[in-house]
Amino acid sequence: MYSILIIDDDPVTKLMLRRILEQQGYTVDTAQDGQEGIQKAATMQPALIICD
Numbered sequence: 001m002y003s004i005l006i007i008d009d010d011p012v013t014k015l016m017l018r019r020i021l022e023q024q025g026y027t028v029d030t031a032q033d034g035q036e037g038i039q040k041a042a043t044m045q046p047a048l049i050i051c052d
Contacts, residue, residue, distance in 0.1 A: 002047035003027040007037035010052070017050065 014030045021028045031037035
């Protein structure tokens with residue numbers, strides 16, 4: 001299945017999105033800010049990045 005990276009500084013939003021997407025079978029990782037998001041995106045190469 002595809003991997004998704006969520007970049008958001010709101011922990012509630014990250015948790016909610018993560019749970020919904022993982023229930024659908026996606027591999028999900030999260031980042032607190034843009035800098036962390038860039039580092040994780042380079043490593044995991046997600047199919048989709050969701051950010052606010």
